[in-house]
Amino acid sequence: MNEGLAKTYNPKDFEERIYEFWNENGYFRADVNKEKKPFTIMMPPPNVTGNLHMGHALNGTIQDILIRWKRMEGYEALWLPGTDHASISTEARVVAKIESEGKSKQELGREKFLEEAWDWTEKYGGNIRNQLRKLGVSCDWSKERFTLDEGLSKAVEEAFIRLYEKGLIYRGDRIINWCPSCGTALSDAEVEHEESQGKLWHIKYPAKDSNEYIVIATTRPETMLGDLAVAVHPEDERYSNLIGKTLILPLVNREIPIIADEYVEREFGTGAVKITPSHDPNDFEVGARHNLGQLRVMNDDGSINEHGGKYCGLDRYEARKEIVKDLEELGYLVEIKDHANSVGHCERCSTIVEPIISKQWFVKMQPLTEPAISAYKEGKLKFIPERFGKIYLNWLENLRDWCISRQLWWGHRLPVYYCQDCNEVIVSRENPEKCSCGSTNFVQDPDTLDTWFSSALWPFSTLGWPEKTQELDYFYPTDVLVTGYDIIFFWVVRMVFSGLEYVGDMPFENVFFTGLVRDSQGRKMSKSLGNGIDPLDLIEQYGADALRFSLVTGNTPGNDMRFYIERVEASRNFANKLWNASRFVLMHLDENAVDENQAISNLSQEDKWIISRINTVIKEVTENLRKYELGIAAQKIYDFTWNEYCDWYIEMVKPRLFSDDNKDKDTAKYVLLIVLRDILKLLHPFIPYITEEIWTYLPGKDKELIIEQWPLYNEERSYKDAEKSIDFIMESVKSIRNIRAEMNVVPSKKAKAIFVTSDADLNRILSTSERFFKTLASASEIQVTESKDNIGEDAMSTVVGNCTIFLPLEELVDMEKEIERLQKEKEKLEGEIKRVKSKLSNEGFVSKAPKQVIDQEREKEIKYQQMMEKVLERLDSLRNNR
Incomplete structure (x- = not known):
C-alpha cells in the first residue's frame, strides 16, 4: 500500500519546493531545437516598480496554462519574461528618495541621478518577479529581459534611427498631453x-x-x-x-x-x-x-x-x-x-x-499603420474575441502622429545631437565628431523616449534584434499575445506596425484579450476605493492552485469578471477533493504492476464508461484550448473529475477493491490509475502544483508531470454502449435518491426498487447492475418486470427513459409518522402564508416599504405556496395508500 501522499491537503507543504525543483532542473528553459516546433509567448513586461495585482494574476495564469499545455504537447515552448523600466513611475520614486535626503534631481545632475536610479531599481525593482513565481509561472527566467538592458537599448536606438532616416520621425510643435507636476x-x-x-x-x-x-x-x-x-x-x-x-x-x-x-x-x-x-x-x-x-x-x-x-x-x-x-x-x-x-x-x-503645444519628437503614423490595417484585413492577425478587431481598425484609421519624447532622465535617451554653432540636428549611433560647419561643439538632446517606444519592440528585441540571431529566426513570430483589452491602442497596435516595419513579419498571430478583474460589486479595483485584493494574500491562505483555478473557471476572453472570495474557496475545495480521491486510489495500489492486457480484457461496463468519458473529455478540452476557451476547458475537467470520477466511478468500484476476486480487483485498480493519470495531465496547466505533487507518488511514471505528454484522444477507447448503460444507471440512481429525499428516508433504510420496462437493452443493463443500486441507491434488491400490475398503488414512482421505477411505500417510511410530520409542515406553511398575505394586503406597508422589500415578500408568498402544494400532494398520496 502506498502511503506517501500526506493525509491532509496543505499547499504550503509543497508549492515552493516544487517550483524550485522545476526551475533548478531547467524545465522552464526553451532553446533553439530544430527537431521541435516552437511555440512562443512574450510576457507583457510589468513595471519594474510594480507589485502583483489581480490583473497580473489573471494574465499570468492564462499565459502559464497555454505554455504548460504546449510544452506537454511536445513544442519547444518559450515564455520569455521581463520588466519595463517605467520611466515616469521610477523617476518619480527616485526623485522622492533624493528629496527625502535633502537634495534635488538638478543638484545631482544627470549622471549621478542615473546612478541613483539604477541603484534603486536593483534594490527595490523586480519585486513582481518573485511574486509571479509564487503564482507558479513557468517562464524561462534564464532569458529574462529588462527594457533598459544593453541589448534592448541598442534595439531602441536602431529603431529610432531607421525611422528617422526614412523620414518618419520629425521634431515639431504639436498638441501633447502635459503633466505640470511631473514636467x-x-x-x-x-x-x-x-x-x-x-x-x-x-x-x-x-x-x-x-x-x-x-x-x-x-x-x-x-x-x-x-x-x-x-x-x-x-x-x-x-x-x-x-x-x-x-x-x-x-x-x-x-x-x-x-x-x-x-x-x-x-x-x-x-x-x-x-x-x-x-x-x-x-x-x-x-x-x-x-x-x-x-x-x-x-x-x-x-x-x-x-x-x-x-x-x-x-x-x-x-x-x-x-x-x-x-x-x-x-x-x-x-x-x-x-x-x-x-x-x-x-x-x-x-x-x-x-x-498643450510643445516642441517634441513625433513619429508619422500613416505610413506605419497602413500595413497593420492590411495585415488584419488579410487574416494575418486574429483577435480573441473577434469584436476587438473593429476597435483595432478604428484606432489605426484615426491615429494621430505619436509623440515619443519625454522630459525625463530615466529611460532611453534620444540619439540626437545639436551643433551649438550652427544648430544642425544630427541623429547618430555614435557621438558625432565634427559638424558640417566644422564645429565639434555638440549637445545631446536631454529627452528620453516614451516607454511604449521600447515596449513596441518587445517581441523581437528580446530575441536579439537588430542582430540576426538563431533565437529570432526560430522563435519569431510569436504565437499568441495575452494582454488586457485596455491597452489595445497603446501597445498591441504599436507592436504590430513595429514588427512589420523592422522585421517584415507579424509579431504574433493571435491576441488573447483578458477582461478586467473587478470586485464583487462590479467596481474597478483601486486604492481610492480600498477594494483591491492582494493575490499574495490569497495564495498564502488558499494556495496558488486555488487562486489560479478560480480566475480561469467561468472566465471568457475580453469580458470583465467579478471576483468573489467564495470562488477561491470553491476551487480549494476542488483541490482538496482531488487530493483525497488521489490518496484513496494510492492507498489501494501496491508495487506489483497490473498486467495491462489482462486488465483491458477484463473491463466491466463502469470501467469502459469512465475510460470512454475521459477519452471524450481529452478531445473536447484539447479543442477548447486550441480555440482559447480556457474557462470552458477548466469547467469540463472540473465536472468530470468531481462528478464522474470521484462521485460515481470511485463509489462504483469500491466493492470490487475489497472483493476476493483478484482479477477484478486488479482491473479496477488499473482503471482508477490510468484515468487519474489523464486527469492530472489535463489539470496540470491549470493547477500545476497539486497535480505535480500527486504525480510524484504514482507508480510507473518515468518523468515529471510538467514534461509528460499531453493525453491524446483514441478512437479505440470509445465505448458508447457502456456510456449508454452507465448513464441509465446514474439517472436511475439519482431518481431513486430524489424520491427518498422527498420522503425524508435515511440512507441506512433499505428498500426494494422495481423496474418496469419492455426495452430489451434496459433489461440487459439491469440484469448485471443490481450491485450499483445496492451500493449507491440503498436498494435492498431490484426486480425487473414488464408489467406493473402486481406492484399495487402504495408505491412512489419515477420515469427514466423507457423505464418506470417504483419504490414500495411500506418499505420506505412509517406512513403514520410521515403523515404526522407532513401535517405539522402544512400547519407551519399555513402560518407563513397567512403572515405574508397579511403584510402584502396592508396598504401602509405596501406604500412605505422599499420596492426590494415588497418584492422579497411576494417571492416568499410564491415559494410557500409551491411548498404547500407539494406537502398536500404527498399527504393525499399517503392517505390514499394507507
Missing part, C-alpha cells in the same frame, strides 16, 4: 480619464464695431487668453452674417476672426466654439486649416505666462477664479451651468493633464 509629456496610456462634476461657463464675445455678440461655452476659462478665433458651422444661418468679421476677446481686448469650419457641431451648445490652437488638439487642427498661428499662454508648471496679461504668474486654477470674477464684473459672463466632464489625470501623480 513631461505623457502618452495616452499614461492619462487616466475620470468623470467629474465641473462647470460650463457661457461667455459673451462682442463683435467689433457692433452691438452683436456671440456666446461661447468653455470648461477651461483660463485658456480663453490664448483664443485666436471663434468658429461656427458654414451652414449655420444664425451666424452667416458674422463670418469673416472680428470679435473682441474679453479681458484681453485682442481682435480675433469669426471663421467657418465643418468641425463645429451646430446642434451642440450655442453652435459657436472658441478656437485655442495651442491648448486643444481639435483646435490645433482647425487653426492649421485656417493659418491662425499659435499662442501658448501657459508655462510648463501650469502657471500663466507673459501672454496672459494681468494674470501672468498665476497658477492655472487661480487664474481661472480671477478670470471668471472679472468676466462677471464686466458683464461678459452670461451663465454658469453644472457640467459632467471626463477629465484626464496623470496616471502617476493624479495631476490634471494639460493639452
